[in-house]
Amino acid sequence: MGTFLTRFDMDEFTALTRLGSHATFRGGMAKASSPKHLAVIPGDGIGKEVIPEAVKVLRAAALAGGRDLAITEFDWGADRFLRDGTTLPPDAIEMFRRDYDAILLGALGDPRVSSNRQGTDILIGLRFQLDLYANVRPCVLFDRRLTPLKGRGESDIDIWVVRENTEGLYASMGGFFKKGTADEVATQEDINTRKGVERIIRYAFDLARRRGRKRLCMSDKSNALAYGHDLWQRVFRQVRSEYTEIESSHMYIDNLLLQMVRDPSQFEVIVTCNLFGDIASDLGAGLIGGLGLAPSGNIHPGRVSLFEPVHGSAPDIAGQDLANPVGAVLAAAMMCEHIGWGTESRAIETAVRAAIRENKTTKDLGGSLTTRGAGDWLANLVASS
Numbered sequence: 001m002g003t004f005l006t007r008f009d010m011d012e013f014t015a016l017t018r019l020g021s022h023a024t025f026r027g028g029m030a031k032a033s034s035p036k037h038l039a040v041i042p043g044d045g046i047g048k049e050v051i052p053e054a055v056k057v058l059r060a061a062a063l064a065g066g067r068d069l070a071i072t073e074f075d076w077g078a079d080r081f082l083r084d085g086t087t088l089p090p091d092a093i094e095m096f097r098r099d100y101d102a103i104l105l106g107a108l109g110d111p112r113v114s115s116n117r118q119g120t121d122i123l124i125g126l127r128f129q130l131d132l133y134a135n136v137r138p139c140v141l142f143d144r145r146l147t148p149l150k151g152r153g154e155s156d157i158d159i160w161v162v163r164e165n166t167e168g169l170y171a172s173m174g175g176f177f178k179k180g181t182a183d184e185v186a187t188q189e190d191i192n193t194r195k196g197v198e199r200i201i202r203y204a205f206d207l208a209r210r211r212g213r214k215r216l217c218m219s220d221k222s223n224a225l226a227y228g229h230d231l232w233q234r235v236f237r238q239v240r241s242e243y244t245e246i247e248s249s250h251m252y253i254d255n256l257l258l259q260m261v262r263d264p265s266q267f268e269v270i271v272t273c274n275l276f277g278d279i280a281s282d283l284g285a286g287l288i289g290g291l292g293l294a295p296s297g298n299i300h301p302g303r304v305s306l307f308e309p310v311h312g313s314a315p316d317i318a319g320q321d322l323a324n325p326v327g328a329v330l331a332a333a334m335m336c337e338h339i340g341w342g343t344e345s346r347a348i349e350t351a352v353r354a355a356i357r358e359n360k361t362t363k364d365l366g367g368s369l370t371t372r373g374a375g376d377w378l379a380n381l382v383a384s385s
Contacts, residue, residue, distance in 0.1 A: 034068065036101045036341075037072070037099060038069065038100065038103070038335070039096060039100045039103045040055060040071055040073045040103075040104045041074045041077070041106065042106040043119075044313040045107055045109060046311075047105075047107035048077075049323050050309060050325040050328040050371060051105075053371060055071065058104075059071075060379040061383075064344070064382060067344065076089075077110070078108075078109075078112055078118055087117060087118045087125075092125075093125075093126075097304055101339050102305055102306070102339055104307055105126075105306055105307070106328065107308075107313035108123055108313060109312055126306055127306070130298075130300065130303070130304065130305075132298035133164065134163075134165060134203045134298075135164070135274075135277060135299075136161075136163075136207070137161045137277070137297075137310065138161075138330075139158075139161060140159075141154050141157035141287065142353050143289075146289030146290075148287070149261070152264065159284050160208075161277055161284055162204040162207060162272075162277070163274060164197070164271075165200075165274060166274075167191045167196045168273045168274030170274045173188070174186070192232065194231065194235065197235045198238075198239065201218065205239060205240070205246060205248075208246050208269045213268040214245075214246060214268065215249070215266070215269065216243075216268065217251055217269070218232065218272065219253045219276060220276070221276070236250065256280065257280060260280065260283055261283070281294070281296075281310065289365065290364065291309075291310050291312075292327050293327055293330070294309065295308075296309065297334045297335070307332065308328075309328040309330075309331050310327060321370040322370070322371065323362070324364050324365060324374070325362075325374055326356075326361070329352060330349065333346075347385045348382055350385070351381040354381060355378055355381070360374065360377045
């Protein structure tokens with residue numbers, strides 16, 4: 001289904017956002033460029049509420065910037081899994097590589113599927129099979145009233161956590177022996193390859209250089225993990241010598257977490273392994289006001305990449321129009337930057353800052369808007385930018 005818009009009208013725009021599986025969107029002053037093809041997977045729980053709002057804001061940005069945008073929605077998640085057993089179809093990886101510029105994914109997880117098989121197959125499957133080795137999680141404080149840290153302001157908390165995304169303890173290497181008995185043994189292998197460690201450390205330094213950041217900290221636990229994290233130490237020493245303009249340092253992960261709370265201003269870019277990056281970025285989200293404000297990019301430079309809010313599916317509030325859409329909206333902003341829409345990315349982030357400043361937010365951030373109301377406010381502001 002194709003649709004052409006020459007002006008912004010909220011009723012019409014909202015209707016477009018609620019369209020079926022496929023829509024093409026063009027701004028009134030279209031540029032001479034081919035459309036960007038985006039895949040959208042709302043997922044489960046509040047993912048089905050916040051992702052439409054992110055798409056609404058994304059379309060407003062495309063309209064304001066005169067961009068061509070083709071969106072295809074996929075109904076993969078618990079509902080589809082319970083209906084016909086579909087998780088990640090066997091042809092999905094090749095389809096995404098061939099046909100799409102980026103993927104916007106909502107939360108996955110539903111109490112009706114105790115194993116969360118659909119979540120594991122879809123999210124982990126996409127991360128690993130598309131080789132999305134860099135998980136980038138900005139932890140940026142937009143307003144000092146949101147942080148639990150006394151006396152800290154916006155200039156103190158602006159941390160980009162770069163997490164290795166395809167190895168480590170999340171590589172699903174291990175097994176059971178005598179499972180279910182008193183003598184059970186469970187093993188979980190920590191996988192660290194030279195290629196994987198070097199490319200994530202190099203990615204973090206490149207991100208720091210690209211964003212004008214002056215400080216980078218690598219975190220590991222090499223005093224206890226004497227083999228895998230010795231590799232991190234050696235590769236870090238090698239790579240840091242190529243980026244002499246960036247002040248690079250090392251901290252053990254337990255000290256890093258303590259220091260993030262004690263004085264977050266000392267960090268600009270953090271690079272670490274899969275498990276530690278997951279933990280550090282969640283702590284960082286707590287410092288800026290909660291997981292509802294945290295976006296995430298699963299990135300392979302130059303390839304189709306996946307963007308998502310960090311928060312989960314929150315089944316306890318699903319369907320109540322209460323969920324905070326900002327994490328999903330900021331994930332859409334990260335996606336814009338990845339596909340070369342820098343102006344649109346900045347417009348979305350500026351709108352989020354304004355919403356927080358003017359208290360045009362959901363209740364968890366102190367506002368009174370619903371999920372849809374917050375999305376409408378952001379879309380209107382982006383469209384007028």
